[in-house]
Amino acid sequence: MTVSDIENALKKIEKAEYYQRFLMVVLILLFVFFIVAMFFFSDIRQLYRAQMNSYTFNLLMLGLILLSLLFVSYIAIKERSTKVLRNCLIQEKTATLVLESEREKLSTLLEIGSLLSSNAEKQLIFDTICSGLARCLKGDRSSLMLYQKETEKLECVSCYGGQKELILGQQLKIGQGIAGWVVQHRTPLLLAKDISRYDFINLTEKSRNITSAICVPLELGGQIKGVLNVSLIDKENHFFDESDLRIAKIFALSAVLAIDRTVHYETTRKLVPSIQTPA
Incomplete structure (x- = not known):
């Protein structure tokens, strides 16, 4: 459950509690009105008047009304204190959920970082980057270009997520689509809700509804190396x-x-046999 989910749930609870409090006050007022009506407009009034004088009767009615008001006030005060505590x-x-979420993200970052610092195969590094970012941000799909x-x-x-075969090997010109725009401007993007409305050149229509996305450039030493994407699919209440x-x-x-270290390692490993062969 995310923070936005909690906020939506709280709004629903507060709305339900408002109606419950309103109904409770109405019922109490109706009860008081019924008692007062019984005393003033029924035969009970005559019975009480036969047993007590007018002053005592009026004092009794005033006491009943005051007790009813005090009861309503007590309920309101208790409700307020309960609401504050809740x-x-x-x-x-x-706060606990947020901290737990951040802890999971940092834990994933450390786990992925340890693997990325190893001498694993190039494709394994690429796949680890994609799956790691998706896990870290709880995304549905991620890709590395x-x-x-x-x-x-x-x-x-x-690529991590569904429809890998449609995405792997795909090529984009600089400036084309979201990834091409990010590389061209070297600026990360945070997109949410109705991504198709954004004005990107040759933005490809997706078969599934991407409701939120993050795209960050991969830059090292002033040189662009690529771009990293992660997206949420069909998540109407999560961005x-x-x-x-x-x-x-x-x-x-x-x-x-x-990526840079892996590419250099692969290049060096290929060059070493050719350098050693003439000797």
């Missing part, structure tokens, strides 16, 4: 926020270092 408990619960100097295009080298964007930026820093 709100405190809810705030603590919300690297800039290819030969073609001057972005190529999807890894990425600024906190998720910060996590994605931190993740991208580790990812681009791992």
Whole structure:
């Protein structure tokens, strides 16, 4: 459960409690009105007047009304104190959920970081970056696109989530689509709700409804290396926020270092046999 889910649930609870309090007050007032009507407009009034004088009767009625008002006030005060206590408990619960969510994100970052710092195969590193970002931000799909100097295009080298076969190997020109825009401007993007309305060049229509997305450039030493994407699909009440964007930026820093080191390692490993062969 996210913070937004908790806030929506709280609004529903407060609305239900408002109607309950309103109904309770109406019932109490109706009860008081019924008692007063019984005393003033029924035969009971004559019976009481036969047993007591007018002053005592009026004093009795005034006491009844005051007791009713005190009872309503007592209920209102208790309700208010209960509401304050409940709100405190809810705030603590919300804070606990937020801290737990942040702990999970940091734990995932450390876990992924340890693997990225190893000498694992290049494709494993790429796949780990994609799956790690999706796990960290609880995304439904993520992809890694690297800039290819030969073609001057972005190529999807890894994908996590559904429809991998449609995304892997896909190429984009710089400036094309969301990823191309991010690379061209070297600016991270946080998109939420109705992504199709954004004005991107050649934005491809998706078969599934992407409700929120984060796209961050992979840049090292002033050179663009690629772009990292993560998205939520068909999540009407869940969107990425600024906190998720910060996590994605931190993740991208580790990812681009791992990618650069892995590419250099692969290149060096291929060159070593050719260097040693003439000897």
